Amino acid sequence: MSLLFIAPGSVSMDTGDGRPALWRGGGAIVDPPPDPDPDTLPSTPGDIAGLAGWWDGGLASGLRDSFGAALPGMSGVVASIFDKSGNGRHLVPTATARASARANGLLGGVGSPTGAAGLAPQLDASLGFQVSGLSMGSGAGWTRYLVWTRPNLRHGASRNGAPVALLTVGSTVVLQLDSVAGGRLVLFPGAGEVVLSQTMVRRHTHTVIVRYTVGSGVSVWLDGVQVGSGGPNPLPIVNTATMTLLHDTTPQGGAQCWFHEAAAWDRSLTSDEIGALILATPRWKCGPRRGINLLVVGQSNAGLGIGDGAWLTMARGIAWHLGAASYGVIAQWGGSSYTCASGHGIYDVRTPPDTGSVYLPGEFIHNPADGSDPSGYALGSDGAAVQAYLASQPAADVADIAAILWPWNETDSTRGYSEKQHFQSGAQTLLARLRTMLGRSAAQMPLLWWNAMPFWTDPGVQMVREVMATMAGLSAQNTVCAIPMTADTNPRGSTWDASTGLLLSAGDGSHLDATDLVALGQRGAGPAARAILASSGGDTITTIPAGVPNAGPRIVHAYRASNTQIVVTVAHDSGNDLLVPLQAANGAGWAVMDGGSVGTPGTIRTAIACERVDATHLRIVLSSALTSPSAGCGLFYTPTPPKPEGIACQRDRRRFCSDP
Numbered sequence: 001m002s003l004l005f006i007a008p009g010s011v012s013m014d015t016g017d018g019r020p021a022l023w024r025g026g027g028a029i030v031d032p033p034p035d036p037d038p039d040t041l042p043s044t045p046g047d048i049a050g051l052a053g054w055w056d057g058g059l060a061s062g063l064r065d066s067f068g069a070a071l072p073g074m075s076g077v078v079a080s081i082f083d084k085s086g087n088g089r090h091l092v093p094t095a096t097a098r099a100s101a102r103a104n105g106l107l108g109g110v111g112s113p114t115g116a117a118g119l120a121p122q123l124d125a126s127l128g129f130q131v132s133g134l135s136m137g138s139g140a141g142w143t144r145y146l147v148w149t150r151p152n153l154r155h156g157a158s159r160n161g162a163p164v165a166l167l168t169v170g171s172t173v174v175l176q177l178d179s180v181a182g183g184r185l186v187l188f189p190g191a192g193e194v195v196l197s198q199t200m201v202r203r204h205t206h207t208v209i210v211r212y213t214v215g216s217g218v219s220v221w222l223d224g225v226q227v228g229s230g231g232p233n234p235l236p237i238v239n240t241a242t243m244t245l246l247h248d249t250t251p252q253g254g255a256q257c258w259f260h261e262a263a264a265w266d267r268s269l270t271s272d273e274i275g276a277l278i279l280a281t282p283r284w285k286c287g288p289r290r291g292i293n294l295l296v297v298g299q300s301n302a303g304l305g306i307g308d309g310a311w312l313t314m315a316r317g318i319a320w321h322l323g324a325a326s327y328g329v330i331a332q333w334g335g336s337s338y339t340c341a342s343g344h345g346i347y348d349v350r351t352p353p354d355t356g357s358v359y360l361p362g363e364f365i366h367n368p369a370d371g372s373d374p375s376g377y378a379l380g381s382d383g384a385a386v387q388a389y390l391a392s393q394p395a396a397d398v399a400d401i402a403a404i405l406w407p408w409n410e411t412d413s414t415r416g417y418s419e420k421q422h423f424q425s426g427a428q429t430l431l432a433r434l435r436t437m438l439g440r441s442a443a444q445m446p447l448l449w450w451n452a453m454p455f456w457t458d459p460g461v462q463m464v465r466e467v468m469a470t471m472a473g474l475s476a477q478n479t480v481c482a483i484p485m486t487a488d489t490n491p492r493g494s495t496w497d498a499s500t501g502l503l504l505s506a507g508d509g510s511h512l513d514a515t516d517l518v519a520l521g522q523r524g525a526g527p528a529a530r531a532i533l534a535s536s537g538g539d540t541i542t543t544i545p546a547g548v549p550n551a552g553p554r555i556v557h558a559y560r561a562s563n564t565q566i567v568v569t570v571a572h573d574s575g576n577d578l579l580v581p582l583q584a585a586n587g588a589g590w591a592v593m594d595g596g597s598v599g600t601p602g603t604i605r606t607a608i609a610c611e612r613v614d615a616t617h618l619r620i621v622l623s624s625a626l627t628s629p630s631a632g633c634g635l636f637y638t639p640t641p642p643k644p645e646g647i648a649c650q651r652d653r654r655r656f657c658s659d660p
Helices: 271-279 300-308 310-322 381-392 395-399 417-438 458-472 514-523 525-534 582-586
Strands: 051-056 097-104 107-111 129-131 142-150 164-169 172-177 183-187 194-200 204-213 217-222 225-231 243-245 258-265 291-296 326-330 347-349 360-363 401-406 447-450 479-483 503-505 508-512 554-560 565-571 590-596 601-614 617-622 633-637
Touching: 051 129, 097 258, 129 258, 142 164, 142 172, 172 204, 183 217, 183 225, 194 217, 194 225, 204 271, 243 258, 291 300, 291 310, 291 395, 300 310, 300 508, 300 514, 310 326, 310 401, 310 514, 310 525, 326 395, 360 381, 381 417, 395 401, 401 417, 401 525, 417 458, 447 458, 447 525, 458 479, 479 514, 479 525, 508 514, 514 525, 554 633, 582 601
Parallel strands: 291 326, 291 401, 401 447, 447 479
Antiparallel strands: 051 258, 097 107, 107 258, 129 243, 142 204, 142 258, 164 172, 164 243, 172 183, 183 194, 204 217, 217 225, 347 360, 554 565, 565 617, 590 601, 590 633, 601 617
């Protein structure tokens, strides 16, 4: 028996309730070893005598909740950062702070992401970290150590672009960072300030050591390299004012950076001790950091996904997998310049096979209607609008585009199956034009596509899916099916019975439900991250952990046990078992084409039952017996597409996932 896949080499399954099938089984995910704990390094701040305070925000063990207990993981509200020096000087946030995993490689950070619009994460400008009881004046020596990550430049209507304080004592800013790309790192800003660096990039992680020695002044090391010596110290001779990190103590004066680690000594460290402290810093991946932006091009479902947060969710997931510092979506639905146009295909549809003379536009590339191959098509009005939109964006944001995302091809699926080669040429042409706009080669800029959602005609849907699969198999195209299952989704605005899985109200069959769009973006992050990393688009994590989802579970074999029963073998991705609840038990989604071909379909034998045989096998029972030889039969797994009039298919509510 042959298999007709809807993704290159795989058939993806869906839980039907916003989770991917076998996307993650209980205990199946295994991350690579975490970045080194301070205790495993050649030196740690704790090895240096006279430690007055030491705070580690990279691991959950150093973070405390409101009851003083260590956080169970790198998530949740952080009430304090534990003082590992044993002196009981815990670092206290000035506002609600949260732990975040993978803020730097596999190590975390403490900050407070907000819901502000724009590139993410944007951190709360009211957050800083304070500790009292330290001596930091000009009459005695002292040393301070800090590690931070800046994901984006400062934002906020009142202080947008203003410098930020990294280290403050009382109300005196000791160390200041410009909030502009290519900005400065300044010691004691103001009269007599010392500029330590003029190349502080927009997104970065850095370590800094500030040492004051009576009679010698202030010396500073940035990422282990000395950048200043003999600097002035305008602080009072005796000064035990509160030390504040990542805040200047004025309203909304937060630096909007992740806190990673800090330490303090109420004495001037020797040169050898500075060297030992520098040896403790390699656990942090310092230097410029990456932002992961997605360029989204498509029709109304792509546009709806912008507002629903689907593609931002995907970008966030990709950034998490790659250890990137920032993420965002470059996209616009509507207006004079845009990237998404409702109802517009790659090029215009002249004679839709099931709608008579209805004209469906598509001007991303222009079809001159002279029978020429699309490889020679110029940009159409939609393509020009994309080009104009990109030209209007900050160059730094465009430079951070890591992939092109096409959650697309509704009306393209109204084409005839015979148009396959023509359409593939058009898709490749548009892709090349978009890469040219970005100044990137195919090897540098992957295309993330989805399997065409069911829309009007079966042959057209199959044609678009086959083109996607073909392009994914061509290394020169650098294309991946990041979202292999779009069929088991709800119509927008529909309702369904959670106890049976049956649809209660039809909704808008041409558009996907917001929850489902977000789920598609979420589950597409793993495959997308792999494609971006393979295209040299990664950040601090250089290898995707083995447990991160790739393309979902795959059907690797189908055995014809009888003319009415098919036994299917499933190869797991990140899962470890099969569940068959609700309408899935009635065989929803399974069918065998008895003879024929995609272009000239044979009899469709739908399934009436599906049962779990064991962790890797399903038994499918057909509604009627097969009559063709196995080689002439094709196994399909997908719900019935919507009807031509746009009525949505019944929700199948299948759950093949082993998660609770």
